[in-house]
Amino acid sequence: MGPGYTVPAGWTVMLVTPATQLNPETFKDPVTFNPWRWQDLDKVTISKNFMPFGGGTRQCAGAEYSKLVLSAFLHTLVTKYSFTKLKREGTAREIPSTKMWTIGLAVVALVVVYYTHLIFKWRSPKIEGVLPPGSMGWPLIGETLQFIIPGKSLDLHPFVKKRMQKYGPIFKTSLVGRPIIVSTDYEMNKYILQHEGTLVELWYLDSFAKFFALEGETRVNAIGTVHKYLRSITLNHFGVESLKASLLPKIEDMLHTNLANWATQGPVDVKQVISVMVFNFTANKIFGYDAENSKEKLSENYTKILNSFISLPLNIPGTSFHKCMKDRENMLKMLKDTLMERLSDPSKRRGDFLDQAIDDMKTEKFLTEDFIPQLMFGILFASFESMSTTLTLTFKFLSENPRVVEELRVEHEAIVKKRENPNSGLTWEEYRSMTFTQMVVNETLRISNIPPGLFRKALKDFQVKGFTVPAGWTVMLVTPATQLNPQTFKDPVTFNPWRWQDLDQVTISKNFMPFGGGTRQCAGAEYSKLVLSTFLHILVTNYSFTKVRGGDVSRTPIISFGDGIHIKFTARA
Ligand code: HEM
Structure with a gap:
C-alpha cells in the first residue's frame, strides 16, 4: 500500500471494523440476520471482512472462549427449552415523577463521575517515573488563563514567580492543551x-x-x-x-x-x-x-x-x-x-x-x-x-x-x-x-x-x-x-x-x-x-x-x- 496520508505522531486512529462487517457489497441486506449466508462465503472474504475480535498482535485473547460460551449456550437452549418473545401490550407507560427524578439524578451522578474521572486523569497523568510537582489545571485549557494574565512590570511573570514559590524551581503545568514541564x-x-x-x-x-x-x-x-x-x-x-x-x-x-x-x-x-x-x-x-x-x-x-x-x-x-x-x-x-x-x-x-x-x-x-x-x-x-x-x-x-x-x-x-x-x-x-x-x-x-x-x-x-x-x-x-x-x-x-x-x-x-x-x-x-x-x-x-x-x-x-x-x-x- 502506498504512503498516501500522513498519520502524525500522537494522533488517535479509529479503525471502524464494523464498516466491513455491515458492507452490503459483501453481506447482502447486512442487517438481516441470515446465518445461511456463511455457507457461500470463502475464507479470503471472511478474513478480510469479519474482524469481531480485532486483528494483529492485539487480537482478542478471549475469542475462542467467547465462541465456546455462545455455542454451549445455544446447545443447552435448543435441546432443553423452547422460548417465545412476549409482545408488550399498549403504548408506552407514563413514568411516575419520582421515577423521573431518580433517572435524572442517576444521569447527573454519571456525568459527575465521568467528569471527576476525566479531571483526575488529566491532573494525574500516568507515566513511569516521577513528575515534578504542580497543577495541570482544567482539562484542555490547563492553566492557560493564568498564564496570559498580564504582569504589570518587567519582573518575572507572576505565573512563574508564584509557582516557583509554591512548588520550587521545576514544576509541571499545562498550557493550550499541552502538558509542560x-x-x-x-x-x-x-x-x-x-x-x-x-x-x-x-x-x-x-x-x-x-x-x-x-x-x-x-x-x-x-x-x-x-x-x-x-x-x-x-x-x-x-x-x-x-x-x-x-x-x-x-x-x-x-x-x-x-x-x-x-x-x-x-x-x-x-x-x-x-x-x-x-x-x-x-x-x-x-x-x-x-x-x-x-x-x-x-x-x-x-x-x-x-x-x-x-x-x-x-x-x-x-x-x-x-x-x-x-x-x-x-x-x-x-x-x-x-x-x-x-x-x-x-x-x-x-x-x-x-x-x-x-x-x-x-x-x-x-x-x-x-x-x-x-x-x-x-x-x-x-x-x-x-x-x-x-x-x-x-x-x-x-x-x-x-x-x-x-x-x-x-x-x-x-x-x-x-x-x-x-x-x-x-x-x-x-x-x-x-x-x-x-x-x-x-x-x-x-x-x-x-x-x-x-x-x-x-x-x-x-x-x-x-x-x-x-x-x-x-x-x-x-x-x-x-x-x-x-x-x-x-x-x-x-x-x-x-x-x-x-x-x-x-x-x-x-x-x-x-x-x-x-x-x-x-x-x-x-x-x-x-x-x-x-x-x-x-x-x-x-x-x-x-x-x-x-x-x-x-x-x-x-x-x-x-x-x-x-x-x-x-x-x-
Ligand atoms: C535583541 C535581539 C535578539 C534576541 C534577544 C534574540 C534571542 C534569541 C534567542 C533566545 C534564540 C534561541 C531560541 C531558542 O533556543 O529557542 C534566538 C535564536 C535565533 N535568532 Fe535571535 N535574537 C535577537 C535578534 C536576532 C536577529 C537580529 C537575528 C537575525 C538577523 C536573529 C536570528 C536568530 C536565528 C536564526 C535563531 C535560530 C538559531 C537556531 O535555531 O540555531 N536573532 N534568538
Whole structure:
C-alpha cells in the first residue's frame, strides 16, 4: 500500500471494523440476520471482512472462549427449552415523577463521575517515573488563563514567580492543551540545551508549528542539514565577519538617517518608528526590500501579523489566527514573487541573503521555490520583534536614568575626540572599546527578557534532576528566572549598568542567556549587540531627548507597551 496520508505522531486512529462487517457489497441486506449466508462465503472474504475480535498482535485473547460460551449456550437452549418473545401490550407507560427524578439524578451522578474521572486523569497523568510537582489545571485549557494574565512590570511573570514559590524551581503545568514541564533551574536548562536533537527538539506552541510549517522534510526545528543551513546563511550575512567587512558603516548610515528624521518631527512613538526602521533595514539586507519606493508598507503588514499571531491557533474564518495566516500567505507570496523575479532576471542580483540562497539551490535539494520564502520569513520573524522591543526598552531605561546617559556621553565623546577626522565613521576597534556601553547593552538585555522562555519537546522519556520528562511533553526553560534572580542581581528590575563591573565571567555565563544557548544560540546575537551599541553612540553624541509620555510596559507574557513611549528628539549643537 502506498504512503498516501500522513498519520502524525500522537494522533488517535479509529479503525471502524464494523464498516466491513455491515458492507452490503459483501453481506447482502447486512442487517438481516441470515446465518445461511456463511455457507457461500470463502475464507479470503471472511478474513478480510469479519474482524469481531480485532486483528494483529492485539487480537482478542478471549475469542475462542467467547465462541465456546455462545455455542454451549445455544446447545443447552435448543435441546432443553423452547422460548417465545412476549409482545408488550399498549403504548408506552407514563413514568411516575419520582421515577423521573431518580433517572435524572442517576444521569447527573454519571456525568459527575465521568467528569471527576476525566479531571483526575488529566491532573494525574500516568507515566513511569516521577513528575515534578504542580497543577495541570482544567482539562484542555490547563492553566492557560493564568498564564496570559498580564504582569504589570518587567519582573518575572507572576505565573512563574508564584509557582516557583509554591512548588520550587521545576514544576509541571499545562498550557493550550499541552502538558509542560517548566524549569527555572540553571543546571536543568543547561542539560536540556546540551541535548538538543538527542533528548529534545525545538518546539514552540501549536500556533508556531502551523505558522512556520514545522513539519515535513524541511522543518527547521529538527537538528540536521536544514537547521545547519539556516545558521550558516544567517551568520554569513549577519555574523562578525560580515559586520566587520561591510555591515557596520551601513548600520551607522541607517541609524543616522532615521534619528535625523525623528528629530525633525514632534514627539514620536519610539516603538512604532523603531519597528519600521528595524524591519526595513533587515528586509533590505535579506531580499533587497526598498521601503521608500515600495507600494506596500511591509513593516505594517508584519506588525499586524505579529499582533494577531499570539492567539488561539484556530484557523477558521473570522478568528484573529485565520487573519494572521492569510496575511502570512500574502507576505510569502510577495517573497516568492521577488525570488522568481531574481531567478528570471539575473541583472537584479545584489549579492544578498536571497542571492546566496538562489546560488545554493544548485547544491541543497531542500532549497525549493517554496522553502526559500519561508526561510526569509522566518529570519525576519526572529530578528524583527526582538530587536525593536529591545531598542524601545532602551529608551525607557535611559529616560528614567539620566546619569546613565551622562556616562554614555562621556564614553562616546571621548571616542570621537580621539579620531583624526571627527567626521569619520565608527570602527570595529572603537566598538570593541565601549566598556560602559557594553554594560548598558547587557543590562538592557538582562531585564528585557524578550522570549518568556525557550520551548523544547521531549523526543523520548528522560530523567533530569530526579524527575522524569515524558516523551512528547513540552519543556519550557525559563532563562529569565536566572537573569532576574535577586541572589545574583540585587534589586533585579532596577536598571543599573554599573553592576556589571563586579560580576565575574562564571557568574555571567551561568546567569545571563539573553540569546539562548547550545546549538540553537541566536545567530543574530553579534549583529544585535552592534546595532544597539551603534545606536547609543549616534544618539548620545548627536541628540538630546526627553520622554513626553508613555513608558508603561507589561508582560503578556511577551512585552507590550500599552500607550507606547513618546520621545522628543533634538539635534545637539
Ligand atoms: C535583541 C535581539 C535578539 C534576541 C534577544 C534574540 C534571542 C534569541 C534567542 C533566545 C534564540 C534561541 C531560541 C531558542 O533556543 O529557542 C534566538 C535564536 C535565533 N535568532 Fe535571535 N535574537 C535577537 C535578534 C536576532 C536577529 C537580529 C537575528 C537575525 C538577523 C536573529 C536570528 C536568530 C536565528 C536564526 C535563531 C535560530 C538559531 C537556531 O535555531 O540555531 N536573532 N534568538
